[in-house]
Amino acid sequence: MATKIKVEQGDCVEVLRNYLPEYFDLIVTSPPYADRRQHTYGGVKPEHYVEWFLERSAEFHRVLKPTGSFVLNIKEKAENGERHTYVLELILALRKQGWLWTEEYIWHKRNCYPGKWPNRFRDAWERCLHFTKQRKFKMNQEAVMVPMGDWADARLKSLGKNDVVRFDSQVGSGFGKNIANWTQRTQAYPTNVIHMATECGNKNHSAAFPQALPEWFIKLFSDEGDWVLDPFVGSGTTLEVARSLGRNAVGIDLLPEYCAIAEAAVADAQYQLLEERAAYDKREKKTSDRIHRKPDTKLPPEAARKPRRVKA
Numbered sequence: 001m002a003t004k005i006k007v008e009q010g011d012c013v014e015v016l017r018n019y020l021p022e023y024f025d026l027i028v029t030s031p032p033y034a035d036r037r038q039h040t041y042g043g044v045k046p047e048h049y050v051e052w053f054l055e056r057s058a059e060f061h062r063v064l065k066p067t068g069s070f071v072l073n074i075k076e077k078a079e080n081g082e083r084h085t086y087v088l089e090l091i092l093a094l095r096k097q098g099w100l101w102t103e104e105y106i107w108h109k110r111n112c113y114p115g116k117w118p119n120r121f122r123d124a125w126e127r128c129l130h131f132t133k134q135r136k137f138k139m140n141q142e143a144v145m146v147p148m149g150d151w152a153d154a155r156l157k158s159l160g161k162n163d164v165v166r167f168d169s170q171v172g173s174g175f176g177k178n179i180a181n182w183t184q185r186t187q188a189y190p191t192n193v194i195h196m197a198t199e200c201g202n203k204n205h206s207a208a209f210p211q212a213l214p215e216w217f218i219k220l221f222s223d224e225g226d227w228v229l230d231p232f233v234g235s236g237t238t239l240e241v242a243r244s245l246g247r248n249a250v251g252i253d254l255l256p257e258y259c260a261i262a263e264a265a266v267a268d269a270q271y272q273l274l275e276e277r278a279a280y281d282k283r284e285k286k287t288s289d290r291i292h293r294k295p296d297t298k299l300p301p302e303a304a305r306k307p308r309r310v311k312a
């Protein structure tokens, strides 16, 4: 399926005014984390962040379909010995703006190395806040299932009688469980903690997220042919992933230099897709040649007379 990918330069609040209401199926983005990257792409002071963001999220709300999702990857910094509260304030303000705060996913940065400060340890996780416009929204839970690994086997070895038969929990909550049910399965649903390394290639952007992050949400909250928006697109990670998954996408960035990087990334992705397609076509042609070749004369005379039947 041919996908459409567009990079637009400008403030997302202005650019989005040109889009029709309920245009996008999914918004997935990582905005400036207040003024953390002041020296690269500027920023907004934490005290003004909520007001600044709400002007933009009003547009996000307008252009998102009723069944759509808005995923916001963000993390507040620590300053003067304590955490800022602007993200918490933003969540409350977004609810007042009409969003449902449906879920909070935690991105656990698997490859963080240890570190300590006088009053805390290494920050190894970020929020991925999930907002929707209504309770019923598009969610493809099967698309992000994870391999069971050897969890079930290991757990089974230590099965007690309570595990084998369905039983109500010992605290009397009324919930039953049956671990044995899991033994035949190869895949399970993930939790709301997403374990991913921070690896994001050499992107020429100081705050690029890893491809696996938008990939997970794009698979979960959109279908092929849907429209994905990243209003703070940076180096274009979301666009590359959207294209590879057969989704259409629009990316917006304030800075022309990042738009150029995003455009190049998408062009690269396009080139890669063409190469993959060419390799696939070549493989297909080889198979087809094999299927349609003349009867093999090296076969015994009986077999050589009849063309071999090959499964389609």
Ligand SMILES: C[S@@+](CC[C@H](N)C(=O)[O-])C[C@H]1O[C@@H](n2cnc3c(N)ncnc32)[C@H](O)[C@@H]1O
Pocket: 010, 011, 012, 013, 029, 030, 031, 032, 033, 041, 203, 205, 207, 208, 209, 210, 231, 232, 233, 234, 235, 236, 237, 238, 252, 253, 254, 255, 258
């Ligand atoms: C955290 S970075 C996004 C990085 C991106 N996820 C990636 O993988 O490269 C935030 C981006 O938002 C852009 N930005 C800041 N204010 C903006 C605005 N008002 N409208 C659009 N983009 C903006 C910055 O230039 C920056 O590239």
